[in-house]
Amino acid sequence: MTLLYFAWVRQKIGKSEEAMALPAGVATAADLIAHLRRLGPGYVDAFADESRIRIAINQKHSRSDTAVAANDEVAFFPPVTGG
Amino acid sequence: MKTRIVIQTEDFSLDAEIAALTATGDPGAVASFTGHVRKEGDLSALTLEHYPHMTESEIARIVDDAASRWPLTGVTVIHRIGRLAPGERIVLVAAASLHRQAAFQACEFLMDFLKTHAPFWKEEARGSERHWVGARASDDEATERWRK
Numbered sequence: 318m319t320l321l322y323f324a325w326v327r328q329k330i331g332k333s334e335e336a337m338a339l340p341a342g343v344a345t346a347a348d349l350i351a352h353l354r355r356l357g358p359g360y361v362d363a364f365a366d367e368s369r370i371r372i373a374i375n376q377k378h379s380r381s382d383t384a385v386a387a388n389d390e391v392a393f394f395p396p397v398t399g400g
Numbered sequence: 401m402k403t404r405i406v407i408q409t410e411d412f413s414l415d416a417e418i419a420a421l422t423a424t425g426d427p428g429a430v431a432s433f434t435g436h437v438r439k440e441g442d443l444s445a446l447t448l449e450h451y452p453h454m455t456e457s458e459i460a461r462i463v464d465d466a467a468s469r470w471p472l473t474g475v476t477v478i479h480r481i482g483r484l485a486p487g488e489r490i491v492l493v494a495a496a497s498l499h500r501q502a503a504f505q506a507c508e509f510l511m512d513f514l515k516t517h518a519p520f521w522k523e524e525a526r527g528s529e530r531h532w533v534g535a536r537a538s539d540d541e542a543t544e545r546w547r548k
Binding site: 321323324325373376377378392394395396397398399400 | 435448449450451453454457458479490491511514515516517518519520521522523532533534535539
């Protein structure tokens, strides 16, 4: 799967994009966040408050209980502030 | 319906965009909204980031939703990205229709959903400090009222 990070999520994690095999036991976006939190302090910091994280799966706004699959593009970002 | 969605770093011409929307001669009304970077205290610039492809598809979805609510002949959405100084234009939303009510309402609807759904983020520069702009509850409330 491809993971994308934007705005301060990108800054805290220290990269804008990474490729990852679907980790064992990960079925939903929330599971994926739990997995990422184990990868280092940048991830821990980025996902410290999940109420501030928004998720898009395959470029559609999604919820944390949405299923994720091996070929998905999953993006994590703060609430949007355009306009 | 004629739809034009553009994400660009450069400025846009309001006159040219309105002329393009009315070129067919069909609409009797065009309503437009232009957003600018507010001059605010020591704010020196905004830098806008977005999610390429999702931005365009999300705005297209919002435009489709607007077209299902009002009889529109055309919609143009232009959103700038990159570094913008106070006073500069950020966004243009223009809706064309036969009558003014549809054009006004569609314009407001498009702007409300663009603010809460289109994946853009603003970072402010104030002196040597930079920080990400937080989302406003009032924007969520503005979007929510269309669901009633």
